[in-house]
Amino acid sequence: MAERGSGRPDPGVAADAQWARDRRAEREAARRHRARRGQAVAALSTVLVLGTLTALIVTSPGWDDVQEAFFNPDDFVDIFPDVLSAFWLDIRIFMVVEVVVLVLGLMVAIARMAKAPALFPVRILAVVYTDVFRGVPTILLIFLVGFGIPALDLSGLPTEPIILGGIALALSYGAYVAEVYRAGLRSIHPGQREAALSVGLTEGQALRHVVLPQAVRRVGPPLLNDFIALQKDVALISILGVAGEAFRVAQIEAQTNFNYTPLLAAALLYLCITIPLARVLDWWDSPERAR
C-alpha cells in the first residue's frame, strides 16, 4: 500500500476506496434482491393455500346449506345486540371468578410449600385439592357442583346456578393456577430466601417481600394463558341453565330459528376478548420486553 499523508491524493488509495464502495453496493443489492424474493414467495404461497382451502369449502356439496345456517346476515344483524348484552354477563362472571382464582391459587400454592410440621394436614389438603380438581373435566365439575350442592338441601348453601357455576369454575381453575404459582415460587433461587433471612427478615417476610414478588412477575405469562382459557370456559356454565349468558342466549335463539348464526355471533365476541389477551401475552413474553 502507498504511503499516506503526502499532499496529493494517492491514486492507489482512491482506487481502494472506490473498490470498497462498489463491494458495499453489490452486497446491499443482493440483500434487497433476497428480501424481495422472500416477500414474493410468501405472498404467492399464502394466496395458493388460502385459495385452495376457500375453493374446497365453497365448492363442497353442502356449502349452500351451511352458508344459510351459519352465515345468515339478516339473522346476524337481528340477533347481535341480544348476544352482545348477554356477553356482558360473561365478562362480569369472568372477572369475579378470576379474582377468586388468583387468591385461591396463591393460597393453595403457599400451603403446598409450607414446611412446618404443624401444617402437614394443610399441605396434604392442598395436594389432594390440586390433584383432584385438575384431574376432573371442568364440565363434569360444573355438573357436580351445580346439581350436587342444591341436592344436599342444606340451608345456607347457594342454589343460584350462576353462583354454583362460578364456584365450579373457580375450583377448577384455582387448581391450575396454584400449580403455576408453585412453579414460579420454586423457580426463585434459594439464595434469595437466605439473603432475606440474613438481613433479619422472618420466613413470612422473606416470602412476602422477596420470593413472592419475583415469582409472580415470572409467572405472569402462564397466568394470562389461564385467563384466556377461563374466559372461554365461562360458556360452560350455560349447562346449568344460567339465564342471560351469551352462549346460552345464542343457543336458544339458534334453536328457535333453526339457524346457527347466533352461535357465530357469540364466537366472534369471545374472540374479541381472547385475541387481544393473546397479543398482550405475546408482548409480555417477548424477549424485547426483557430489556
Added chain:
Amino acid sequence: MASMPVIEIRGVTKSFGDREVLRGVDLAIAEHEAVALIGASGSGKSTLLRCVDLLEDIDDGDIFLDGEVITDPSVDAVGVRRRLGVVFQAYNLFPHLNVIENVTLGRVRAGGVGQAEAEEQAIGVLARFGLEGREKERPDNLSGGQQQRVAIARAFAARPRAMLLDEVTSALDPELVGEVLRAVRDLREEGVTMLIATHEMGFAREVADRVGFLHEGRLLEISPPRELLENPSEPETKRFLRRLLEAGRA
C-alpha cells in the same frame, strides 16, 4: 480475664447425609478481629459460615454470639441473624428492588427503622463503598464488583456485631476483585469483627489477624497470616499452599 469473644465455635459438626462436612471445629473470634479461613473447595468454609448465621442446623457442638448460645433449638434465629451480616459469593441481591431498597428492606422490616431514616443511612453506607448516584439502579445494571459492594453495604447497614464473608470475590472477573477487596479493607479499618472464607491468599494475608486452614472439616491450624502462609506446621497446609503456588494463585 481476656474479653469475651464475639463469636465462639465449639466442637461443631455437620453432615449432609453421609457426607461429614464439619468434623468438630473450634474457633473463637475476638472483638475487632478478622479471621480468614482458607482451604480447598469442599473443606467446609462456607458451611461453617452458614452454620454461624443459622442458615444450617448443626449436628453437634455449640456456637456462641457475645457469650450467648445461639445453636439451641429454643433460640430465635431471626433475632440472631439481625445481629450478624452476611455477604454471599453470588451477591444474592434482590433483583426486583433497586440498590437503595436492597439496603433498606432489612432495616425497615427487621430493624424497626423508619423508611426515611433507613434511606438516609443507606445513602451514607452506599457512598462509603463508592456507590453514590447508583441508588435507583437495578442490580442487573451494575457490574459484578458494584453488585458485591451493594451486598456489603446491605450487610453492613445494620452495623452487625460481626460480618460473615463467604468467598466474596470468587464470582468476580479478575479486574473487579480489587474494588471489592478495598471495601472489605474499609470494614477492617472500621474495626468490624469478621469471619472470612476466601481463596485470595494475598488478601487473607493483608486483612486478617489470623488465618485458619480448614481441611476436610477440621481446622488444622490457625495462626497470624505470616506464620501460617510462610511457615505452616501441618503437612496438609504445606501441600495446599504448594498447590496454590503451582497454580499461580498464591
